[in-house]
Amino acid sequence: MEESPMHQRFRKFYTKVLLDNVNKGLTPFLEHVAEQGLVVDLQDSFKRHLYDTACTIATGYNPITTLSVNFLENPFIGDAGEAMLSRHILPGRLLEVATMARDWE
Numbered sequence: 001m002e003e004s005p006m007h008q009r010f011r012k013f014y015t016k017v018l019l020d021n022v023n024k025g026l027t028p029f030l031e032h033v034a035e036q037g038l039v040v041d042l043q044d045s046f047k048r049h050l051y052d053t054a055c056t057i058a059t060g061y062n063p064i065t066t067l068s069v070n071f072l073e074n075p076f077i078g079d080a081g082e083a084m085l086s087r088h089i090l091p092g093r094l095l096e097v098a099t100m101a102r103d104w105e
């Protein structure tokens with residue numbers, strides 16, 4: 001099955017955003033943590049990376065990075081990132097089916 005041109009463009013965009021966020025956000029953050037000998041929650045750090053990536057994919061712009069040792073802990077950041085990715089990446093029909101299934105519960 002051949003990918004549509006729109007899907008190919010999105011895959012290129014997603015790959016670029018992900019690599020940019022790893023190279024400009026996650027890697028410098030982890031290098032800083034290692035240099036300073038700080039202890040951080042890696043799961044929380046990866047959730048923040050996911051949130052930054054989701055914001056960029058959803059809006060095309062990420063005005064603030066949540067990957068900072070000074071950023072206060074936020075227990076909802078993972079849920080927000082997952083919600084943004086689910087809303088903007090899931091195909092419309094699948095989203096409709098998921099909504100109908102949730103309404104039946």
